[in-house]
Amino acid sequence: MAGPTDIPVDLSAALVAAPVPLGHWLVILPVALCICLGAILLMLRNRTEWHAWIAIPGLLLLVLIDAALLYKVASDGAVTMVMGRWLPPFGIAFSVDLLGAAMALAAAIVALAASIYALGEIGTSGRRYGFFPFLMLLLAGVSGAFLTGDVFNLYVWFEVLLISSFGLLILGSEREQIDGALKYAVLNLIATTLFLVSVGYLYAIFGTLNMADIAIRARAGDTTAPLMTLAGLFLLAFGMKAAAFPVNFWLPASYHTPRITVSALFAGLLTKVGVYALIRVLVMLLPVERMELGPMITVVAIATVLAGVLGALGSNDIRRMLGYIVISGIGTMLAGVALGSADGLSGTLFYALHSMVLMTALYLLAGEVARLGGSFSLTSLGGLYRRNGWFAGLSLVLFFAVSGLPPFSGFWPKVVLVKAALATGAWWLAATILLAGFLTTIVFGRVFLLAYWRPATDDTAVSAEPIKWQASMPLLALTLLVVAFGFFPERLLQLTQSAAAGLEQPTAYLHSVFPQAGAKQ
Template identity: 65%
Template sequence: MAAPATTSVDFTAALVTAPATAADWLAIMPVGLCIAAGAILMMIRHRMNWHPPVAITALALLVLNNVALLIKVGTDGPLTMMMGRWLPPFGIAITVDLTGALFALAAAIVALASALYAHVEIDRSGRRYGFYPLLMMLMAGVSGAFLTGDIFNLYVWFEVLLISSFGLLILGSEREQIDGALKYAVLNLIATTLFLIAVAYLYGIFGTLNMADIARKASTYAETAPLVTLSALFVLAFSMKAAAFPVNFWLPASYHTPRTVVSALFAGLLTKVGVYALLRVMVMLLPVERETLSFAIAVTAGLTLVLGAMGALAQNDIRRMLGFVVIAGIGNMMVGIAIGGEMAVGAAIFYALHSILLMTALYLVAGEVARIGGSFRLDRVAGLWTAAPLFSAVALGLFFAASGLPPFSGFWPKALLVKAAIDIGAWWLAACVLISGFLTTLAFGRVFLFAFWRPSAGEGAAALPPIDATQTSWRMAPILLLSAFVIWFGLFPESLIAATQQAAAGLSDPTAYIRSVFPGGAP
């Protein structure tokens, strides 16, 4: 029955009554901006020439918003905005800490770089298939996953990015794309189902899906609830999403099939969402259970590292090789999760950020190799150093970064991971990191010797087609942008090391995160 009009109702126990500040909107703007831009692109679907500038503008605004969000969170601590004004743990929380803000900014940068590259790679047919609206929906899902404070909404944003990734994967409807999409879809749907089962299991134990509430309650349930079983289910689901051994075979079977810019987006973003989910759930929410499963995670990480690098060394197609490099990189991140502690977790976050930027750049480099050299196959490409010396020099630097060689960004997180492994006596795990790096160096050295250094008149090499200068400028700009970050964080790593170590501290001790959600204390 409705209360009389004269009755005064106190909403303070159920709703947020204070108005939202401008800074609060920074937390939700990444998702809102991407969805709004995607809707606008659908409304102007008959004006294909408008799609690139609209998408590029929206993604540039996304980068600016995420820079402001990172500054806000880095200065004032975690930021929470409650959807529908409902107080936690009943309302849906958008909670941004330093880890989420760093991942969201890196994702926005690579999305902007990819949109610039797509301006010349995605033709009118690709635009009609919906490349740009699907790109914006993908970024809505990725941003939502990095910024949500509710574990069921983490699942929802996984679904959003998964659906949009299906559309991007089959862009063009070629037979090879359909085959790759089928393998990609089946394994990811299995992983998604496992994730949903784990979420239901978690809700049955805790009676809440708010991450801060779970982090607050986890220690009290350790003795009475089957949290190790729950954690194992989460690890399996997220390992499949991240393409860790032995559930990684879908990635090299699918990532070489779509357009180059789509492969670049997938390599930079999708597997990192799985790694982020592992960090959030296993390090922040279930740290005791992570310690229990640490050896199993470490073995998985070691096998992912070594077998991924061996797979890269065995490939003749550059795109297939890069797929195995992505897998090896996931192994490095899982090493940090297995070891735990602020140094190792911070190194895993550093490596994930480095990999987001680097793997996107490497796939764009592969696209340029095919455009200039006429093929993705190493036995058919040669003479790139003579044909495009600037591009070749940039590619060599990125190859060094992927191998973990100084002075590029890949060196520092690997050095920290090796030190963290040695500190706990896991010499075999440190050896896996070093062996994987050595094999990766050989794989990229082979690419450079065959495709770049070998004279174009060599046996089996194809004649180089003429180079379009206009296309080169549009394609090189995003590669140079991403390479600048790789070089900068290699030469001056102090700021990123400090930020990632602070982010790791926030995951290991989520007190500030909990206070952001429950500023007056949890009910």
């Protein structure tokens, strides 16, 4: 029998009663836009000639939305929006702080540059295989990972970007691509399984998957569960995702196989999502366990840096070389996580944003090197300086930046990290970062001498075609960002310092999810 219907029910204890402010919709717009555009492109699968002209304006709109979101977070603090109006921790939360907003904006910029480059590289066959729909779904997964406030949904967005990355990796179905995809898939699926096991363990301990709720409970210290085991599982899972030593061998075995546009996207986005997840979980949710794991993370960081730069020194193929440089950069980011100080984390975040832009630019540059010189092999290349002087100059800027030489963007995060390492007495970590910079300078000095300065052995091998606007526009734009970050680092340093402080003391983040979070800590 139905109960009385005239008894008032107070829904404010379970649901968000107040209207959602208009600005809060910015939190979910990046994900919603990417999913909608991906669906539209799938529906237009018989009109692949329209795909680029839908995807590129959509990505430009994504950049504007992410920029507006970053401005709002920088002005008003962390923002949370809960799905279905259910109050957290029961409602699935999208919570954005400076770290998430900045990473989402950098990802959108990288994707926009790669999509413009794809106009000249991805032909009819690649579009028919679904390049642009896969690209939009990849961006949906990346944006969701940066913006979610729920650990299980972090896993879900990892799955979304992983599935779409499989499609991009085998675009063209060539033997080399299938081989690279197999290695990529096996290791990433193992990492995803470890991540899911860790999420289940996390829920068993805390009874919640909301990040803010977990942070509050972990800081309360009212659990006797072995959190070090949990932190170790997360470290292994995200270390595999980020290609940290000793589980980094899948990256140089796979990143050289797809189209250059796809390699650029992967280098700029995928490993950075792994680093972001590691920072979010270990630094914000499990700070005590991160401190205990600090010596182990230090060893992993040093080994990752050295494995990457030594692999680059031994590489003759530019694409493989760049894969090892990606690994070396991951080790540099892990150095800040190992230190755990505000300056160390700030250096890591600065380096991550710099690396997203720079590594994308370097892969696009490698594509043009191969087109102009007829090969990716340093043995066959030569004469590029004589062929195109401005292209050689632009290359030199990017080579200086990746080596950490002033006055470009790679210099400042390394300065911050070295200073933070010396301040804590970790001189071996500072020495490794400096040594890696020196060896990276040798790596790219060798590239410039052999591919650019050395005369071409066969003039017919050098392309007579000028660089197309589809390649020059994104390359110039990304290089300008690298130069701007180097000459005017103050704003980015302020942003990363504020983001690092928000990770160490996440009061604003917690308060955006639970208005009474400050009282619970």
